[in-house]
Amino acid sequence: MADTTTAAPPRRTTYTRLFTIPGARAFTLGNLIARFPQGMFSISAVIMISGARGSYALAGAVTATGLVANAVVGPWTARLVDRHGQARVAVPATVISACGSLALLLCVHFGAPDWTLFAAYLASAATPNTGGMSRARWAHLLKGDADALHTANSFEQAADELCYMLGPVVAAFLCGSLFPEAGTLVSAVLMVTGVLIFAAQRATEPPPHARTEATRSPLRARGMPPLLIAFLATGAIFGSLEVVTVAFADARGHKVWAGGILALQAAGSCAAGLVYGALKPAGPADRRHPLCVAAMAVLMTLPLLAAALTGSLLALGGALLIAGMATAPTMVTGMTLVQQRTPEGQLNEGMTLAVTGLLGGIACGSATGGAAVEHWGPTAAYTVPVTAAATALLLSLYGSVRRAG
Secondary structure, three states: OOOOOOOOOOOOOOHHHHOOOOOHHHHHHHHHHHHHHHHOHHHHHHHHHHHHHOOHHHHHHHHHHHHHHHHHHHHHHHHHHHHHOHHHHHHHHHHHHHHHHHHHHHHHHOOOOHHHHHHHHHHHHHOOOHHHHHHHHHHHHOOOOHHHHHHHHHHHHHHHHHHHHHHHHHHHHHHHHOOOOHHHHHHHHHHHHHHHHHHOOOOOOOOOOOOOOOOOOHHHOOOHHHHHHHHHHHHHHHHHHHHHHHHHHHHOOOHHHHHHHHHHHHHHHHHHHHHHHHOOOOOOHHHHHHHHHHHHHHHOHHHHHHHHHOOOHHHHHHHHHHHHHHHHHHHHHHHHHHHHHOOOOOHHHHHHHHHHHHHHHHHHHHHHHHHHHHHHOOOHHHHHHHHHHHHHHHHHHHHHHHHHO
16 A cells, blocks of 8 residues: 655744754843844934034944944954854853943043044944844754744844834933933943853854965855945945934924834835745745845835925825835845855854944945035935935846856
């Protein structure tokens, strides 16, 4: 008799199953605490500096300086992490970064010259890529299981968006309800605390990989340069959107609500990321990436239309919520491509290069958005994120065509 027994279909990876892996909950908790200030630092600095000095251009330039410095130093820090291990490098780097944030706070509070703000914030360049370190742990624990890694990457992106959703709200509340420096102070404390908890979880830490003469930078991997430039343009969307939205809310007498309005964009992305992670993606990542970026470019026109046609914060919030829904799928697919193209043993460096691209773009977008607000007004300045999104689409299409050729 023929065997009629059929094999049971493989179980789909769920978020619950991810956290049955020993040690996963512990390192995720520490990383979430360490990552939460990422959504607080920039808006805290913008509110603190613009309130004390009366200039959004200065506030945008200072935050841009810190982001550029982190973009330059970040890959070197990640290279040290790959070589010596996460715990040995991340803790001292975090302490240096926290000292820079506190120095900025003191300079603003005591009315130090403008140049000291730039000098103080340079120390934030030491901030380790906590999100990248967490993704590296998942890649280590889930090696060979592409579906589970997709779910883990989606969770990490949703966690990023959760931090950017709640972080600005908390920062704006602290700065507006307590004192202007409160957001920066709390951010530094949370970052140090979270990294200490994360670094203590040694069982899930990927093993260090010594560099040899044959080790090459992930920058030289096939397909990486165009992908990283697309991350740069994507970062410009986020940086400009943040500064312009704060200015738009301030112009209508509701600056304290700026964090909540920005949180809606992150909320849309967070929800989309969780749904995207629960689904098995169709087709290879390099084919899905341009489609995701195209959706993001189309939806990014909604905030401009809402601001220009209604001038309403409520309408702007709804537009940002919808626009954010394309962000997480774009980022998850992009990070998947980075993981696929990064040589083994260099994953922290590879993902930090992607974050470097984002930070560089955020810096350019922040500075450009601040200048656009000063010269055109906050409504017209929403053309900056729209232009950045269109640029990201062109770069993604170029990278896809070049790799196919």
